[in-house]
Amino acid sequence: xxxxSSSSPLRLGIAGLGTVGAGVIRLLHANADLxxxxxxxxxxxxxxxxxxxxxxxxxxxxxxxxxxxxxxxxSDPDVDVVVELIGGAExxxxxLVEAALKAGKPVVTANKALVALxxxxxxxxxxxxxxxxxxEAAVAGGIPAIKTVREGLAADxxxxxxxxxxxxxxxxxxxxxxxxxxxASVLKDAQDLGYAEADPTTDVDGLDAAHKLxxxxxxxxxxxxxxxxxxxxxxxxxGADDLAFARQLGYRIKLLGLARMTDDGLQARxxxxxxxxxxxxxxxxxxxxxxxxEGEFVGRIMVEGRGAGAGPTASAVTADLxxxxxxxxxxxxxxxxxxxxxxxxxPISVGEAAFYLRLRVEDRPGVIADITAVLRDCGVSLRxxxxxxxxxxxxxxVPLVLVTHRTSEAAMQAAIAQIDALSVVTDTPxxxxxxxx
Amino acid sequence: xxxxSSSSPLRLGIAGLGTVGAGVIRLLHANADLxxxxxxxxxxxxxxxxxxxxxxxxxxxxxxxxxxxxxxxxSDPDVDVVVELIGGAExxxxxLVEAALKAGKPVVTANKALVALxxxxxxxxxxxxxxxxxxEAAVAGGIPAIKTVREGLAADxxxxxxxxxxxxxxxxxxxxxxxxxxxASVLKDAQDLGYAEADPTTDVDGLDAAHKLxxxxxxxxxxxxxxxxxxxxxxxxxGADDLAFARQLGYRIKLLGLARMTDDGLQARxxxxxxxxxxxxxxxxxxxxxxxxEGEFVGRIMVEGRGAGAGPTASAVTADLxxxxxxxxxxxxxxxxxxxxxxxxxPISVGEAAFYLRLRVEDRPGVIADITAVLRDCGVSLRxxxxxxxxxxxxxxVPLVLVTHRTSEAAMQAAIAQIDALSVVTDTPxxxxxxxx
Numbered sequence: 001x002x003x004x005s006s007s008s009p010l011r012l013g014i015a016g017l018g019t020v021g022a023g024v025i026r027l028l029h030a031n032a033d034l035x036x037x038x039x040x041x042x043x044x045x046x047x048x049x050x051x052x053x054x055x056x057x058x059x060x061x062x063x064x065x066x067x068x069x070x071x072x073x074x075s076d077p078d079v080d081v082v083v084e085l086i087g088g089a090e091x092x093x094x095x096l097v098e099a100a101l102k103a104g105k106p107v108v109t110a111n112k113a114l115v116a117l118x119x120x121x122x123x124x125x126x127x128x129x130x131x132x133x134x135x136e137a138a139v140a141g142g143i144p145a146i147k148t149v150r151e152g153l154a155a156d157x158x159x160x161x162x163x164x165x166x167x168x169x170x171x172x173x174x175x176x177x178x179x180x181x182x183x184a185s186v187l188k189d190a191q192d193l194g195y196a197e198a199d200p201t202t203d204v205d206g207l208d209a210a211h212k213l214x215x216x217x218x219x220x221x222x223x224x225x226x227x228x229x230x231x232x233x234x235x236x237x238x239g240a241d242d243l244a245f246a247r248q249l250g251y252r253i254k255l256l257g258l259a260r261m262t263d264d265g266l267q268a269r270x271x272x273x274x275x276x277x278x279x280x281x282x283x284x285x286x287x288x289x290x291x292x293x294e295g296e297f298v299g300r301i302m303v304e305g306r307g308a309g310a311g312p313t314a315s316a317v318t319a320d321l322x323x324x325x326x327x328x329x330x331x332x333x334x335x336x337x338x339x340x341x342x343x344x345x346x347p348i349s350v351g352e353a354a355f356y357l358r359l360r361v362e363d364r365p366g367v368i369a370d371i372t373a374v375l376r377d378c379g380v381s382l383r384x385x386x387x388x389x390x391x392x393x394x395x396x397x398v399p400l401v402l403v404t405h406r407t408s409e410a411a412m413q414a415a416i417a418q419i420d421a422l423s424v425v426t427d428t429p430x431x432x433x434x435x436x437x
Numbered sequence: 438x439x440x441x442s443s444s445s446p447l448r449l450g451i452a453g454l455g456t457v458g459a460g461v462i463r464l465l466h467a468n469a470d471l472x473x474x475x476x477x478x479x480x481x482x483x484x485x486x487x488x489x490x491x492x493x494x495x496x497x498x499x500x501x502x503x504x505x506x507x508x509x510x511x512s513d514p515d516v517d518v519v520v521e522l523i524g525g526a527e528x529x530x531x532x533l534v535e536a537a538l539k540a541g542k543p544v545v546t547a548n549k550a551l552v553a554l555x556x557x558x559x560x561x562x563x564x565x566x567x568x569x570x571x572x573e574a575a576v577a578g579g580i581p582a583i584k585t586v587r588e589g590l591a592a593d594x595x596x597x598x599x600x601x602x603x604x605x606x607x608x609x610x611x612x613x614x615x616x617x618x619x620x621a622s623v624l625k626d627a628q629d630l631g632y633a634e635a636d637p638t639t640d641v642d643g644l645d646a647a648h649k650l651x652x653x654x655x656x657x658x659x660x661x662x663x664x665x666x667x668x669x670x671x672x673x674x675x676g677a678d679d680l681a682f683a684r685q686l687g688y689r690i691k692l693l694g695l696a697r698m699t700d701d702g703l704q705a706r707x708x709x710x711x712x713x714x715x716x717x718x719x720x721x722x723x724x725x726x727x728x729x730x731e732g733e734f735v736g737r738i739m740v741e742g743r744g745a746g747a748g749p750t751a752s753a754v755t756a757d758l759x760x761x762x763x764x765x766x767x768x769x770x771x772x773x774x775x776x777x778x779x780x781x782x783x784p785i786s787v788g789e790a791a792f793y794l795r796l797r798v799e800d801r802p803g804v805i806a807d808i809t810a811v812l813r814d815c816g817v818s819l820r821x822x823x824x825x826x827x828x829x830x831x832x833x834x835v836p837l838v839l840v841t842h843r844t845s846e847a848a849m850q851a852a853i854a855q856i857d858a859l860s861v862v863t864d865t866p867x868x869x870x871x872x873x874x
Binding site: 023027030031034035037038039040136142143144147148151152153154155156157222278280283284295296297298299300301302303304305306309311312314315316317318319321322323326328330334335336 | 464475588589590593594721734746749752753755767772773
């Protein structure tokens with residue numbers, strides 16, 4: 001048991017030499033002694049595949065076999081493990097991973113979109129060919145989130161899983177709160193700093209977090225989760241004043257991905273949430289990620305760390321390689337094949353929560369009466385209200401913030417539709433769930 | 438790879454049926470379906486050993502083989518795995534674990550003292566007999582701390598590891614801060630609530646945290662750490678006013694176990710520390726534990742959760758059983774045998790930190806001059822000072838709080854000795870390290 005499956009070198013073929021690929025090569029070099037001590041083997045790169053042979057990546061790739069076509073890594077008999085760092089749910093990344101698994105070669109990947117969208121088919125390929133597919137780096141960067149959920153909490157029935165899964169959104173919301181700047185200007189700064197992509201859609205519209213939540217939920221509940229069953233909202237509609245109002249009410253706003261197992265199936269959603277300001281998740285700021293899981297026996301666990309970047313991601317990719325070198329590998333969803341059937345999804349309109357509701361309304365008598373009448377008629381009861389006097393910039397439109405008691409999401413949706421239709425309501429209402437987190 | 442090593446049942450012999458033992462039996466029963474799905478095997482208890490056959494433990498043990506002598510579990514051919522939940526570094530627990538390993542039977546234990554004091558010898562026994570020894574529950578209860586450090590961060594060179602490792606101390610310090618009560622009265626309440634033992638020594642004097650730190654450091658640095666090389670202080674000397682002063686200065690006081698690898702060897706200490714109030718560790722309150730690790734590539738990771746209790750501990754014990762059932766097991770310190778040699782310890786007087794110093798002094802002119810002259814002569818420079826007017830209760834003795842800039846621990850120790858000798862200083866000085874955490 002305690003010896004690795006082999007003492008021969010573990011030989012890698014790496015596809016994709018961006019920041020993460022270069023980071024993995026750097027880590028393997030810097031920590032070669034330590035990796036040997038921990039696995040009893042050397043872990044060495046023998047071949048790579050990337051587009052540009054001449055680009056300076058800050059690491060020496062001169063002695064390595066170079067393939068223009070990543071698929072050639074699969075047929076190279078010297079490659080024991082394929083490391084896929086190309087990215088993207090389709091195209092060359094998918095083709096490479098499928099080919100490697102079919103050839104019985106273990107794969108390590110950081111590709112969240114691929115696993116989120118094709119996890120079910122990949123799990124079958126992996127099992128059928130006895131080729132492990134490891135993807136620790138796909139969720140929350142350097143945080144060992146996959147290992148925590150699939151192995152560390154493997155004894156417990158998990159009730160929910162999720163957390164702060166996108167560092168770009170968390171950074172933007174943190175800076176908006178701290179500086180009072182609006183979304184667009186903070187996004188611009190984040191792009192300049194390299195914390196947001198030129199095309200920020202995947203991050204700020206919640207898709208990246210949804211990919212990660214899909215994977216985490218699949219692991220927590222031992223079954224593939226259909227990506228399109230995850231309800232996804234981003235943060236573009238959050239105003240700087242929402243962050244200020246939330247603070248006044250004792251909350252912070254975080255983009256959370258949360259999946260809960262209910263009696264009616266799995267509810268998975270990525271949405272901005274109000275979180276009590278003293279809750280552990282509320283303290284996780286900037287580019288940091290945090291994964292929470294709650295189990296019947298273990299209670300609540302939270303892991304926080306760097307969710308992106310060359311170093312943390314390289315650490316996660318290489319931790320998977322250490323597992324392989326040590327002869328450790330388990331099935332994709334952490335269950336024995338045969339028991340895998342897709343999880344039933346529950347509509348997000350089922351269930352209750354308290355809500356924050358921010359409106360912009362005309363500043364004249366009777367407006368509050370009109371709005372609260374709609375809420376009453378929909379069965380939504382109010383816990384508190386903030387109203388700010390008009391200032392010169394926004395008058396005659398003023399913000400009106402309402403916080404509800406726990407109410408059904410369906411009732412809330414009905415109320416919002418009617419409120420939005422009121423002529424005194426001048427902007428689309430913003431509704432944010434309140435999560436105990 | 439993806440199938441377990443066997444599909445036959447994994448049969449357990451459990452020694453010790455206290456709250457944790459009963460919790461494990463309850464969990465195995467409650468989650469039997471899920472454990473089977475995750476491992477492809479049933480995990481069943483076939484035999485137990487405990488002192489009192491008649492005690493009501495809230496679980497049904499009537500169908501199980503009962504041994505008065507725990508060692509009989511080892512010779513029972515139906516027992517595949519010995520689960521040691523007796524506790525204690527010596528006596529029956531140690532004898533049982535050694536006998537099981539010698540017989541080639543895997544062992545799962547929650548016994549931190551045993552692993553901390555005898556880890557080196559047990560690692561050899563485990564390797565020599567190809568019998569895994571797993572102890573996830575020994576550190577930080579339900580938090581998968583062992584797995585995080587030994588596997589999740591296995592790719593990185595760790596610079597430090599530690600955290601809030603004793604829930605009793607964290608609970609006491611939290612309540613002292615929140616209520617202003619002194620140590621003795623909060624301890625009494627904690628004992629009444631079951632958060633502290635009748636004999637609280639192991640917890641409040643830091644030994645329990647030191648056991649856990651010894652284990653974590655061994656895993657982080659891949660070598661056994663001598664328990665007596667860990668510097669240990671408890672929390673008895675912390676006054677309610679220290680918590681109040683810390684708060685005024687922007688800090689909280691936490692009992693931290695921290696091990697750092699330095700150029701001169703390993704520094705490991707369990708001491709109360711001042712932690713900036715917005716640092717993640719400062720937010721971990723009550724009976725919660727948190728483990729931090731910092732690596733060159735991964736940066737800083739923190740995991741928090743419940744550090745004790747039947748449910749969380751049973752979750753950790755059973756996670757080890759899931760690993761065994763899945764055919765996963767690695768060497769005790771996470772390195773291949775042969776490379777294991779004890780880590781070199783560095784005296785804690787080596788190195789620098791900022792310090793909080795709380796004195797009680799006579800309330801008369803010239804006192805501050807006398808004290809600051811000592812600090813100056815020892816090369817300790819001050820960053821800030823709090824002095825409170827005498828009140829009727831304490832006069833003519835008043836507290837004087839000094840915060841230093843970074844300075845060597847040796848200089849600080851020299852200064853404290855001289856200050857303690859001053860006739861105007863009426864109580865033993867309290868010196869607390871400031872950690873960035």
